[in-house]
Amino acid sequence: MTETPRFTSVLVANRGEIALRVIRAVQAAGLRAIAVHSDLDAGAPHVRLADHAEHVASYLDVDAILDAARRSGAQAVHPGYGFLSERADAARAVVDAGLVWIGPSPDVIDLMGRKDRAREVAERAGVPVTRRYDLGGEVAYPVLVKAAAGGGGKGMRIVRDPADLTDAVAAAGREAAAAFGDDTLLVEEYVEHGRHVEVQVIGDEHGTVLHLFERDCSAQRRHQKVLEEAPAPTISAATRARLTEAAVALSREVGYVNAGTVEFLVHGADAVPGEEKIAFLEMNTRLQVEHPVTEAITGLDLVALQLHVAQGLPLALAQGDITATGHAIEARVYAEDPYAGFLPQAGRATTVVWPEHVRVDAALQSGAVVTTSYDPMLGKVIARGPDRDSARAALVDALDRTAIFGVTTNTGFLRRLVASDAFGESRIDTAWLDSPAAQELTTRPSAPDAAARAAALAWADSHARPAGDPFGAADGWRSGGDPAPVLVSLVDADDTPVEIALPVGSYVGALDTQPVALDASGVTVAYEGQTWTFRHPDPARDRAAEGSGDADVVSPMPGTVLSLAVTEGEIVSEGQVLGVVEAMKMELALKAPYDGAVTHVGVAVGDQVALGALLFRVENA
DSSP, X not given: OOSSOSXXXXXXXXXXXXXXXXXXXXXXXXXXXXXXXXXXXXXXXXXXXXSEEEEOXXXXXXXXXXXXXXXXTOOEEEXXXXXXXXXXXXXXXXXXXXXXXXXSOHHHHHHHTSHHHHHHHHHHTTOOBOOBOOTTSOOOSSEEEEESSOOTTTTEEEXXXXXXXXXXHHHHHHHHHHHHSOOXXXXXXXOTTOEEEEEEXXXXXXXXXXXXXXXXXXXXXXXXXXXXXXXXXXXXXXXXXXXXXXXXXXXXXXXXXXXXXXXEEEESOXXXXXXXXXXXXXXXXXXXXXXXXXXXXXXXXXXXXXXXXXXXXXXXXXXXXXXXXXXXXXXXXXXXXXXXXXXXXXXXXXXXXXXXXXXXXXXXXXXOXXXXXXXXXXXXXXXXXXXXXXXXXXXXXXXXXXXXXXXXXXXXXXXXXXXXHHHHTTXXXXXXXXXXXXXXXXXXXXOOHHHHHHHHXXXXXXXXXXXXXXXXXXXXXXXXXXXXXXXEEEEOTTOOEEEEEEOSSOOTTTTTTSOEEEETTEEEEEETXXXXXXXXXXXXXXXXXXXXXXXXXXXSSSEEXXXXXXXXXXXXXXXXXXXXXXXXXXXXXXXXXXSEEEEEEOOOTTOEEOTTOEEEEEEEO
């Protein structure tokens, strides 16, 4: 046992919800929590919560982080996830500065952070791996080309046709070099319908390595996780044992200390329990975004365990002490448009409502500005229940109670996905969301009657005058008949007229459970996680719009103008590319809506543009 603590203060080198999560755990352990912040985050929640805060130019600047640690008297650094968390050079700089890095050693990060080296470690530990191919040798298709030096879906291509391999390797190499500074690639067997199952591990400096059971993260789009759950719903007890034993063996092979995750692909033999195939994918040498579902079923605080281990203390647990009870599911809420190719979004979150009866890890609050400078994840909604069905029902209800106005999010998509038969029946594999089977979920739905009615109720209530006002709103009275309903006319986002008949009387209290916001432009309603906007018809504006032969082409996301393909006065055809905008390493070509003439070009190459900014105007031919 260490009598004197190695550290009594921790600098949290991160932002947003994970910074809040770590700061709370640090303070709960009786330690001093130090935040860092960029210019954009000067007034952020994690800054306000911390005991002290320091400004840094960038969360990725290791020297700036170390300077902040020296100025604040921090003795340890917790990197959270993302940013510096898997950078061996950052961990090494922290250790060389005489500080404690709350995570595995720099050498282990360096070794396991590369997929090619991690694969070799797995083979030494007797952990199954997928077949690897040499580019000059025989290849059995389909294959997965992936970057050896990083993850997150960058530098990754699926190849089914031998004729496409050369181009895929070249493209993946360029992307890997840009993202990680290393174009080394692996070419491996690609499993068409695998499930992504990962095992949480924790190790101490005294040789103990434990597993905290597994999570299923198969609900992914473009190799990015959307939903995570624990325990995995489709594997047998025998496969669970093989996975957890393999994860512990791999961790012991490298002398792993602190929290980490070993990721596997599980596939085949679904009809024969216990005969599923498993293959090592990679190891994440940090805390995972989805760690709350493991905490929910084990009752353990992973960040508290990280702090304990980093103090040099032995784990006060044996494997038999760790049990899994119930089921938990996490949904990641992103600033993105799932019905427009999951394009990143930005703007001011005018109203933010998170559910109160489940765990929410989030830093987003009403009035906050969401930019594309950082990861688009806004928060996580985590529901737990005694079994999977109850956890799923609780998550659907929680997403119904989630509302973010002012910024387009994936909340409605998440709600539809969790409520779907495919997820309910555990039929989703890693490729499902990118397949035609998911087309209905990724197609923008029409506004339901319930959303329009809620908007009408809110509009009518906001326009009702106080009782006794002689010029009050219509009361439904008519001669010789029952009171007439009040008709409220609205127009939805597609300019479709909506007329709702409301009962006579007060509408106050009719929306107690329905998130609604009114402003000068209309009424915004959250219904089943989806945001719907309605406005009261403006005949003058609508007639002007109908008479216009012009179409405005606006930026569908905040970003940078990469190229312009047209000039003012140029004649274009429907579908012709006008220019390209890039954000979050995603490029989008903007096209002419119809044949016509370009009457306005409002940007130049290199300009930073906001969501909805006018870029081009095309006059209908």
